[in-house]
Amino acid sequence: MIMTFGRFADFSRIRACLPLILLPALFIILDHSIGFAGEPPASLSDTTLQIRQQVPNKTFGEIMLDIPEEALKLPIYFVKGLGYVALNGVYRNPVLNKLASYALSFKPGNGLVPIVSYGSNAGFYLGLGYRHFAVFNDDDQMRVRLAYSTHDYQRYLLDYSSPKMFGNSVGVGFHAAYRYRPRDNFFGIGAATSRSNEFAYTIEESTVRPELIIHAHDNVAFKLNGGYSKFNLFDGKDPAVEGRKSEMISRLGIDPAQLRSSQVAFMGGSVELDWRDSKGQPSRGGKESLSSTYYFGDNGDADIKFWRTRFEAAHYLNLYKKRILAARVIVSTVNKRGSSAPIPFYLLSSLGGVDDLRGYSRSRFVDNDMVLATLEYRYPIWALIDAFLFFDYGRVAASITDDLDTHDWHESYGMGLRVWKHDNVLVNLTVGRGLEGTKIFFELGQDW
Amino acid sequence: MQGEQLLDFDRNFRKLVDRSRQSYNVNSFDEVPNSSWFTNRMGSVPMTAEQVAQGATESQGPDTSGEWIVFRPKVQGVSPGFWIEDKRGDRYIIKFDPPDFPEMSTSAEAMAARYFHACGYNVPEVFIVKWRPENLRVKPDVTFKDRTGVTRTFTQEDLTEILGRVHHEPDGTIRSLASKLIAGKVVGPFSYDGTVDDDPNDWCPHEHRRELRALYVIASLVNHYDAKDQNTLDVYVEEDSRHFVKHFLIDFSSTFGANSDDPKAPIHGYANTFDIRDVFVSLVTLGTKTWPWEHAKPSPYPGLGYFESEIFEPNKFDPIVPNPAWENMTARDAYWGAKVVMAFRDEHLRAIVSTGKISDSAGAAYLVKTLGERRDKIGRFWFAKVNPLDNFEARSTGAGLEIQFKDLAREYGFSADQAMHRMSVSHKGKRIGTEREFTQDRLDLAQIDLVEMANVYSASRNGDDMEEHLFEVRIKSKRDDNRWSKPVALWLWYAPEHSEFELVGVEHLD
Numbered sequence: 001m002i003m004t005f006g007r008f009a010d011f012s013r014i015r016a017c018l019p020l021i022l023l024p025a026l027f028i029i030l031d032h033s034i035g036f037a038g039e040p041p042a043s044l045s046d047t048t049l050q051i052r053q054q055v056p057n058k059t060f061g062e063i064m065l066d067i068p069e070e071a072l073k074l075p076i077y078f079v080k081g082l083g084y085v086a087l088n089g090v091y092r093n094p095v096l097n098k099l100a101s102y103a104l105s106f107k108p109g110n111g112l113v114p115i116v117s118y119g120s121n122a123g124f125y126l127g128l129g130y131r132h133f134a135v136f137n138d139d140d141q142m143r144v145r146l147a148y149s150t151h152d153y154q155r156y157l158l159d160y161s162s163p164k165m166f167g168n169s170v171g172v173g174f175h176a177a178y179r180y181r182p183r184d185n186f187f188g189i190g191a192a193t194s195r196s197n198e199f200a201y202t203i204e205e206s207t208v209r210p211e212l213i214i215h216a217h218d219n220v221a222f223k224l225n226g227g228y229s230k231f232n233l234f235d236g237k238d239p240a241v242e243g244r245k246s247e248m249i250s251r252l253g254i255d256p257a258q259l260r261s262s263q264v265a266f267m268g269g270s271v272e273l274d275w276r277d278s279k280g281q282p283s284r285g286g287k288e289s290l291s292s293t294y295y296f297g298d299n300g301d302a303d304i305k306f307w308r309t310r311f312e313a314a315h316y317l318n319l320y321k322k323r324i325l326a327a328r329v330i331v332s333t334v335n336k337r338g339s340s341a342p343i344p345f346y347l348l349s350s351l352g353g354v355d356d357l358r359g360y361s362r363s364r365f366v367d368n369d370m371v372l373a374t375l376e377y378r379y380p381i382w383a384l385i386d387a388f389l390f391f392d393y394g395r396v397a398a399s400i401t402d403d404l405d406t407h408d409w410h411e412s413y414g415m416g417l418r419v420w421k422h423d424n425v426l427v428n429l430t431v432g433r434g435l436e437g438t439k440i441f442f443e444l445g446q447d448w
Numbered sequence: 449m450q451g452e453q454l455l456d457f458d459r460n461f462r463k464l465v466d467r468s469r470q471s472y473n474v475n476s477f478d479e480v481p482n483s484s485w486f487t488n489r490m491g492s493v494p495m496t497a498e499q500v501a502q503g504a505t506e507s508q509g510p511d512t513s514g515e516w517i518v519f520r521p522k523v524q525g526v527s528p529g530f531w532i533e534d535k536r537g538d539r540y541i542i543k544f545d546p547p548d549f550p551e552m553s554t555s556a557e558a559m560a561a562r563y564f565h566a567c568g569y570n571v572p573e574v575f576i577v578k579w580r581p582e583n584l585r586v587k588p589d590v591t592f593k594d595r596t597g598v599t600r601t602f603t604q605e606d607l608t609e610i611l612g613r614v615h616h617e618p619d620g621t622i623r624s625l626a627s628k629l630i631a632g633k634v635v636g637p638f639s640y641d642g643t644v645d646d647d648p649n650d651w652c653p654h655e656h657r658r659e660l661r662a663l664y665v666i667a668s669l670v671n672h673y674d675a676k677d678q679n680t681l682d683v684y685v686e687e688d689s690r691h692f693v694k695h696f697l698i699d700f701s702s703t704f705g706a707n708s709d710d711p712k713a714p715i716h717g718y719a720n721t722f723d724i725r726d727v728f729v730s731l732v733t734l735g736t737k738t739w740p741w742e743h744a745k746p747s748p749y750p751g752l753g754y755f756e757s758e759i760f761e762p763n764k765f766d767p768i769v770p771n772p773a774w775e776n777m778t779a780r781d782a783y784w785g786a787k788v789v790m791a792f793r794d795e796h797l798r799a800i801v802s803t804g805k806i807s808d809s810a811g812a813a814y815l816v817k818t819l820g821e822r823r824d825k826i827g828r829f830w831f832a833k834v835n836p837l838d839n840f841e842a843r844s845t846g847a848g849l850e851i852q853f854k855d856l857a858r859e860y861g862f863s864a865d866q867a868m869h870r871m872s873v874s875h876k877g878k879r880i881g882t883e884r885e886f887t888q889d890r891l892d893l894a895q896i897d898l899v900e901m902a903n904v905y906s907a908s909r910n911g912d913d914m915e916e917h918l919f920e921v922r923i924k925s926k927r928d929d930n931r932w933s934k935p936v937a938l939w940l941w942y943a944p945e946h947s948e949f950e951l952v953g954v955e956h957l958d
Contacts, residue, residue, distance in 0.1 A: 321742050323735045379735025382727050383715065389734070 115147045117443035119354070120361055121183050123150035125443075139164045152237065154180040163213065171213040175227075179205045182237040188252040189345060189366050191396050191408035195436050197252060200236025200243040203346055205229060219275045225293075226267035231346060233261045257342040260299040264347070268293025268308075276316065280420035281378075281386065283324045286315035295347070302341035308349075309333050322386075326376040330356065333369045333400065343368075351394045351410065354441035358392055359412025359434025367396035378418070386418045392432075410434065468778045471658035476939065476953035477840075478780065480568075484649065485695045486659040490566045491791035497799035500792075503562035509575030510534045510626045516542075516579065519587045521602050521610070528610040531629075532584075540575075540626040543701060544614035546709045552753050553706045554625040555804030559815075560670050560700030562803050566796070567666050567788050568659065570696045573628040576805050578621040581611055630696060632685035637677045638695055641772035644682075647693050660773035662785030665830060668765035669789050669822050671755060673717040674702035676769050702768075704815065705753020712754040714744030719766045740764060749811040757821035762829040779833035779934075779958035786830035787838065789823055790860050797823070828862045834956040835925050835933040837869075837889075842940075842951035849893040849949050851938065855925070863927040870932065873897070874920045875904050891923065891938075898949060905942050917942050919949070922957075934958055 089096065115127035127147025135142050140162035147155045156178045163171035182202040187193040209227030216222060236243025245259050270291030276282035292309045314328040332349040336342075345366050351357045352364030356372050372394035378386045395409045414432035418425055430441040475481055482488055489495060510516070514535035522529035522541060529543045545553045554576050561574040590602040616622055638644070641655040654660055667675050679699040684691065701708045707716055718741045719726050729737055740759040747754045767774065792800075797819045806812040836856040843850055857863040871891055872883045880901060886892075893901075901919055908916055919942060922935040939953030 321738055377734075379730070381730035381735075382722065383713075385727070387731055387735075 113444075115145055115444060117147075117441075119149075119441055119443075120439050121151065121185065122153040122181070125149040125153065125155070127155070135160070135162075137162060137165065152180070152182050154178070163215070169215045171215070173211040173213060173225075175207070175209040175211070177205070177207045179203075181205075183241075184236070184363065185238075185241065185361055186248065186345065186366070187364060189254055189258070189348070190398070191365060191367065191410075193365065198241055199248045199252070200238035200241040201245070201248075202234040202236055202243070204232040204234070219273055221272045221274070223270045223272065223291075224267075225269070226265070228263070228265045230263040231261055231344065233259060233344070233346070254345070255342045257299060257302065258345045260301065260344060262297055262299040262304060262344050262347070264295045264297030264304060266293050266295045279423045280425060281322070281324075281422075282314075282316045282326070283318040283322055284316055286313065288313045299341055299344060303339070304343060304347075305337040305340040306343050306347075307333075307335045307337065309335075322380050324378040326374075326378060328372075328374040328376075330370070330372040330394075331400065335368070349396060351396055354428075354430055354443065356392065357394050357410060357412050357434065358390065358414060358430055358432030358441065359439055360410070360432075360436060361439060364436075365394075365396040365410065368398050369400040370394065370396045371400055381417075384420055386420065387415065388418060389413075389415045390430075390432075414438075468776065469656065470778055471661060471781055472656045473652045474658050478784070478954050478956055480658050480784070484692055485570070485657060486568045487570075489568045490796075491788040492568075495566060495796070497795045500562060500566045500796045501799040501803050503565040503574070503803070504571050505573045505575065507538070507573065507628065509573075509577055509628075510538060510540050510579075511536050512577055512579045512583070514583070516584050517587050518584060518602070518607060519590055521590075521592050521606065528613050530607070530610065539629040541629070543625045543627065545623065547613065547615045549706075549711060549751060549753065550615040550617075550623065551804070551806055552711065552751060553701045553708060554623060555806050556702075556704040556706040556753070557625045557627075557700045559800050559804040560672060560703035562800050563670055563792075564666070564672075564697055564700070566792070566800075569663075570694055571700075572630050572696065572698055575626045575628075576623065576803075577626050578617065578623050580621055584611075625701075627698070630681065630683045630685075632683040632694070635682040635684055635693060637680045638682045639677050639772075640680075640774075644693075649692055655772040655776045657773065658781050658784060661777040661781040662788070664765065664771070664774040664777050665762070665782050665785030665826060666788055667767075668717075668760075668762055669792075669819065669826060670700075670703045671705075671712070671717045671765075672700060672703045673765070673767045674699070674708075675767050675771055675774075705747065705749075705755035707753065711747070711750065711752075714741035714754060714759075715739075716754070716768075717760075717765055720770055721768050723766065749808065749814055751808065752806070752811050752815065755815065755818055757818045757825065760822050760825060762826045779830070780956050782830040783834045783836065783956055783958075786827050787856065790827040790831075790856070792819075792823060794820055824860075824862075827856075827860050831857050831860075831862060833934070834958050835923065835936040836956075837923060837925065837936050840938060840951060840954055842949075844948060847892070848895045848898055849940075851891040851893070851921075851951065853889055853891070855889050857927060865928065867925040867927045869923050869925045871921055871923045873901065874922070875901070875918075876908065876915060880904055880919075891921070893921075893949075901940075901949070902942060902944070902947065905944065918952075 110132045111130070113129040113131060115125060115129050117125040119125075125147045126149070127145060129143060129145040131141060131143045133141045140160065143157070143159045145155065145157040158176045159174070161171065161173040165172045180202075181204075183200050184203060186199045186201050187195065187197050207227060207229040209225055211223050211225035214222040214224075233245070235245055242248075248254070248259060249256050268291060270289055272287070272289040274287045275285040276287055277284045288311075290309075290311050292307060294305075294307055296303070296305045298304055310330070310332045312328070312330045314326065317325045319325055334343060334348050346363075348366050348368055349370035350363035350366045351370050351372060352360035353362035356370075356374075357364065372392065374390060374392045376388050376390040378388040381387045390413060392412045393409060394411075412432045412434040414430060416428065416430035418429075419427035426444060428441070428443050430439075432439050432441070473480065473483070479492075480486055480488070490500075510532070511534040516532040516534055518530045518532050519539075520531040522531065522543075529541055531539060531541050533539050543553065543557065545551055558574055558576050561571045565571045584607060586602060586604055586607055591599055592602045593599050611622070614622060639654060640660060641653065643650045643653055663675060667673070675697075679697065681696040681698050682693050683696060685694045687694075702712075702716075705712055707713070718739065726739070730739075740761060744754075744756065744759055747756065794816070797816050801812050801815045801819070804812070804815075806815070837853045838856050839852075839854040841852045843852075855863070855867055858865075858867065866887050866889075868885060868887055869891070870883050870885045873880045873893075881897065905916055905919075910916070919940040921938040921940060923938070924932045924935045926932050935957050937953075937955040937957055938951060939955070940949045941952040942949055
């Protein structure tokens with residue numbers, strides 16, 4: 001008997017059983033201490049119809065539960081209050097009211113739009129955009145975007161497009177951009193670069209690019225473009241990461257010519273077949289494009305000449321009621337021509353970032369050629385809001401025809417949310433995971 | 449609101465153990481007394497189709513023969529409009545149909561106003577009128593705050609801009625809905641929860657008023673999913689030399705197939721504008737969960753918007769924003785609301801639809817049919833949550849006490865056969881005698897039963913405790929599904945001085 005009692009006196013067992021004892025006890029206490037209407041009336045002063053005028057008093061149990069309840073509701077009240085004040089302030093201020101109307105407008109219209117995005121390197125981008133429709137004719141539009149990030153990244157973009165500048169078949173476009181990126185990362189060239197060889201660099205890019213668009217058919221367009229880009233490369237400004245170019249050269253063993261600033265002119269063409277049923281939420285059809293561009297310039301010391309060819313194909317399948325399977329393949333190659341100097345690394349093909357391998361930082365893997373395959377499952381969670389699960393699989397190589405083997409492929413997977421309207425994606429939040437950790441991307445704007 | 453309700457611990461606990469707080473403002477017969485909120489009509493008082501069609505209207509509507517003076521534009525809300533004064537001096541708010549959907553919004557509002565009035569709610573007088581735009585004149589120096597927040601004069605150009613956005617008939621007239629200004633001093637909208645501190649009449653928290661809770665069921669018939677605070681109005685009125693605040697439901701342009709200026713989408717009436725619950729469920733189920741509105745078929749009469757009965761489920765009706773009173777609705781509240789809805793027979797529905805003045809007779813017939821199907825779904829669903837025995841009348845006979853009642857499930861065709869009933873009598877929680885089964889819609893308590901009950905009273909007497917006079921008779925019923933229903937409790941009061949029992953209360957236990 002003593003031995004039996006000793007077994008029951010094992011306190012670890014008692015501790016394990018405590019939830020089994022406490023939960024029912026809590027239930028019983030609440031059951032008895034929270035008052036329930038529906039009990040018979042305590043008294044009737046007479047037999048005529050009696051309205052129950054008395055609001056039942058709170059029971060002890062209800063009063064006790066009120067305390068944590070109100071405490072936990074405090075943040076909700078605070079946020080609601082802030083929201084009311086903010087909304088009221090915006091509504092009553094004519095300037096803010098107008099800004100908010102433009103920003104939240106789902107209908108095309110001239111005016112300001114906010115720019116908000118987030119990237120692991122850039123931090124939070126905040127900025128303002130301005131769009132203007134019908135600049136020179138009824139179908140054209142112009143957009144200006146200015147954005148600055150918490151990590152000193154800067155983006156200034158000007159876009160003009162007129163799909164029907166010369167009749168219904170010929171249009172023009174113009175693109176000018178300045179980008180300043182002080183904390184981009186470079187790990188070396190090749191598919192097997194190590195994370196421990198992380199370097200930061202600063203790059204400043206200025207580009208102008210006019211283009212001519214010929215609509216051969218409803219869904220087919222030919223584009224001819226040319227332009228000029230200038231790249232200035234400096235030591236990186238990330239305090240946590242080595243940023244000296246001299247260190248990059250010595251530790252990564254790459255050609256110093258690939259770490260030089262450069263300027264290039266380019267001209268090329270592309271053909272695009274877009275037969276998606278919707279640009280905002282494509283559920284059928286696909287989009288294919290093939291482009292080839294010739295670059296020629298110099299790195300301040302020697303000439304640079306190369307071809308860049310890119311093929312991209314995306315297809316969409318509506319599984320059931322807008323549950324969509326989307327697949328995409330991208331192949332990009334860079335071919336040096338003749339006696340060209342080594343091509344600067346920032347002009348090579350790359351993988352990593354919100355547009356391709358989403359579990360890695362921008363341009364994590366760099367080499368001449370790149371292959372990527374993506375599978376995505378998109379499903380609606382609300383009107384105009386989709387969630388998606390994705391799997392990216394890709395590789396860079398010196399030459400995809402010679403070096404592509406089963407090694408050094410990289411994968412990432414994750415999920416995200418997308419807010420869309422008919423012809424555009426408004427908001428994209430992506431959380432991607434690869435072997436090197438998790439990346440979060442948030443932006444207002446287009447995706448594929 | 450959904451976030452706050454998650455933290456309402458005692459309410460959530462009551463929901464968990466299925467014992468929600470019942471409405472406070474019901475009488476002992478589980479009915480809602482007349483008040484400044486509600487007047488018992490359909491279901492309590494027989495109403496003819498003509499009475500239903502008349503609704504709250506007491507006048508002829510705006511005089512269209514003379515000039516209309518526009519004295520205020522309508523800037524709140526989505527749809528355009530303005531306030532006018534006719535040559536009689538009566539004032540109305542004028543609302544329109546969208547250009548692509550003539551008749552949709554005006555018919556919806558006219559029909560819904562009649563419907564809610566017949567149900568018992570206070571609503572404004574509404575009329576469908578046709579008038580000529582040449583009769584409109586803007587009153588000088590009318591100012592308003594435009595959509596950008598700037599205060600300026602309302603001009604003829606503004607009026608022209610409003611009229612440019614509405615449908616015009618081929619003969620140049622404009623069909624509109626005219627809603628008469630409610631006489632009295634406008635206080636403002638009422639809230640579906642809480643009380644108003646400075647109204648001594650407002651003793652009952654609104655979320656615990658049955659007529660507001662059961663509005664969920666009543667509104668679901670006509671898909672009035674835009675039942676939010678802003679579509680209510682408190683007016684300080686004078687009636688019979690008494691002054692009090694009267695509570696109105698207003699603005700029914702988002703009922704039936706209309707969503708103000710657009711036709712409803714299938715999701716309207718199935719989910720809040722942004723329904724956190726549904727979004728979360730969709731997210732975690734990875735899209736495998738499909739919602740009823742995703743299976744909706746196109747409306748056969750797109751001109752009337754989207755209004756259907758096929759995918760409609762009475763308990764899945766969801767307003768544009770969560771409604772605190774609706775969130776507190778119990779099965780008893782819902783049953784009461786369903787009784788009101790079921791009281792509308794086909795002739796009443798035809799009368800309601802006729803007030804919409806829909807030119808397409810096939811569309812009007814479709815509306816009547818759809819209303820009938822939705823009505824029957826509502827009745828079938830909510831009647832199954834309680835024992836739908838009602839209209840109890842007790843009378844003493846020489847042989848004992850006879851309590852007549854109606855089986856609403858059978859009356860409305862939800863049950864084909866006569867139900868089997870089982871009754872039991874209790875006093876202060878203790879059973880008296882044994883359970884008995886019977887099949888008629890009449891409970892007979894024989895003299896011998898009454899004597900036994902009187903003896904129990906005498907034996908238990910302890911001072912003058914009111915509870916000792918009360919006897920509870922519970923009736924459960926078994927119908928086509930062969931399952932015993934929840935009981936309905938009848939409360940009998942014993943008056944020993946007369947040796948009589950009197951029916952003093954009914955509770956449809958849930």
